[in-house]
Amino acid sequence: MVERADRLEESRRLSGLIVAIADQAKLDFAEAVAPFGLPVHLARAILRLGAPAPMGDLAEHLACDRSYITGLADKLEERGLLTRVPGDDRRVKLLQLTDEGQDLRDLISAAVTERSRVLRNLDDDQRRTLEPLLQALLDRTPDTDQ
């Protein structure tokens, strides 16, 4: 049996750890990507564009407004990393990486993977143990309403 106060303290510790790990993950990502001269959002966009995608999809994935994507796409286009190609629905523009963009995407992907703490700090067993716990944490709470 765990005492109430201990459980509270443990829970705060765990919450703090999770936030700290996520913050660290963002720093790791920014650091992995910096050598390529790319701000985080541009790098995330490139990673997302393994296949050509409508600008609206990217907005949804990056959790931002479509108008913001226009700016990102402009910057990536200026750098010659992607082009806008028309979709079947002619209102839609697909963002498609150029060859240079694809090459850069591969490099970024490798750099990010290389720094992955999940890969570097945990063994196979630990990863297998961790996943269901994280999944449980993410699940919508069963609303005990107690």
Next chain:
Amino acid sequence: MVERADRLEESRRLSGLIVAIADQAKLDFAEAVAPFGLPVHLARAILRLGAPAPMGDLAEHLACDRSYITGLADKLEERGLLTRVPGDDRRVKLLQLTDEGQDLRDLISAAVTERSRVLRNLDDDQRRTLEPLLQALLDRTPDTDQ
């Protein structure tokens, strides 16, 4: 034995889960705190002020510039939630919650705890299993340099 490609995919999944959980934790926090009419940063500041603390300490804890703390302290002072009291070193000002501030802090603390996913979604065993895994994730990588 786990295949390389599987391990990569699993690792991406886990990284994604961690970031998603942290994002969700921030949303949970904001939601828990909203009924008190407090922006997230003000609430975090109050939670930090269980004991009077120099403004610089708060800046460090919130990971922002000292000049930003001046603004936060102003707002909290306007609301009657804290006062600035001189420290031993007379350059220093300590932020000290008023009685009203302490009461509010207790309420916020309870509201945040009540929503804690760590408490609501995991049992004692799961929490005990989770902690060392998170700790390992956070640890500075042993720099394999491979």
Next chain:
DNA sequence: TATTGTTATACTCTATAACTATA
């Protein structure tokens, strides 16, 4: 000379609203 907190200002990020062209 270095440090704490303050002030004024500037910058970055991102959203909102109005617009064009399609549907």
Next chain:
DNA sequence: TATAGTTATAGAGTATAACAATA
């Protein structure tokens, strides 16, 4: 009429730099 993307603009959030008081 509704939707995808664009444009111009505005706002929130936060930092920078110069400053006053103290060390």
